[in-house]
Amino acid sequence: MKTFATIRFYWGAFIISFNTAVLMIPALMLFGKHKSTIVHHINSLTLFMMGGIALKKGTLDKSADMFVMNHQGIVDIIGLEAVQNNHMRWAAKKELFDTLWFGNLLVHAEQISIDRGGKSSLRKFISDVEESRDVYKRPVAIFPEGTRTDGQELLPFKGGTKLIAEKLGLRVQPIVITGSKKLLNEHNKTAHSAIVHYHFLDTIDASTADKEWYTTLRDDMQKVIDDEFNNHHRSR
Numbered sequence: 001m002k003t004f005a006t007i008r009f010y011w012g013a014f015i016i017s018f019n020t021a022v023l024m025i026p027a028l029m030l031f032g033k034h035k036s037t038i039v040h041h042i043n044s045l046t047l048f049m050m051g052g053i054a055l056k057k058g059t060l061d062k063s064a065d066m067f068v069m070n071h072q073g074i075v076d077i078i079g080l081e082a083v084q085n086n087h088m089r090w091a092a093k094k095e096l097f098d099t100l101w102f103g104n105l106l107v108h109a110e111q112i113s114i115d116r117g118g119k120s121s122l123r124k125f126i127s128d129v130e131e132s133r134d135v136y137k138r139p140v141a142i143f144p145e146g147t148r149t150d151g152q153e154l155l156p157f158k159g160g161t162k163l164i165a166e167k168l169g170l171r172v173q174p175i176v177i178t179g180s181k182k183l184l185n186e187h188n189k190t191a192h193s194a195i196v197h198y199h200f201l202d203t204i205d206a207s208t209a210d211k212e213w214y215t216t217l218r219d220d221m222q223k224v225i226d227d228e229f230n231n232h233h234r235s236r
Contacts, residue, residue, distance in 0.1 A: 019042055024038065028105070029108055070176060144218075
């Protein structure tokens with residue numbers, strides 16, 4: 001069984017790479033006015049070819065300026081793009097923009113590059129988020145843990161997300177993702193058919209929320225993660 005799960009992992013990785021290089025990047029280059037629809041449909045196809053289904057609970061708030069979510073791997077992004085079509089602008093670390101295929105995808109999809117180099121990087125990120133809201137009219141999607149983790153416990157959230165949300169007065173909606181690791185586990189390189197669940201929690205207005213809103217947001221996300229694991233046997 002482990003051998004078959006490993007084969008499925010490499011199949012999934014191939015499908016993601018192939019669909020990105022052969023379908024998504026050329027489509028974005030040729031039909032740039034339809035970026036959101038292209039990304040939505042090709043990610044839906046990718047998820048289907050991997051044996052996955054994306055389901056949502058709750059309602060995506062189309063008035064939100066920023067979506068924050070836990071992170072296990074690339075399936076988190078694929079599934080969220082498949083389950084909705086809200087033309088998000090993802091914040092990704094600068095190193096990913098330097099890769100051949102995914103770097104081209106990020107550039108042509110007009111995603112945000114994050115350089116964790118210091119204050120000047122934070123100023124650029126603030127400017128990028130403001131531009132997303134005021135110019136592109138696109139919400140920003142971010143993983144506040146800052147990295148992937150294999151555990152059930154959320155890592156401490158980076159303070160930059162809170163600072164930007166408060167400085168720009170953003171409406172922030174948390175999303176809890178469970179099941180993506182079963183579909184494609186990048187830590188132990190296994191894959192199975194799976195349903196990836198997206199829980200849309202209540203939006204918080206950072207301009208009017210109390211000073212503990214960011215801690216409360218993380219605690220609420222952790223409660224959903226614990227409930228999913230304890231009552232439905234779904235890991236994050």
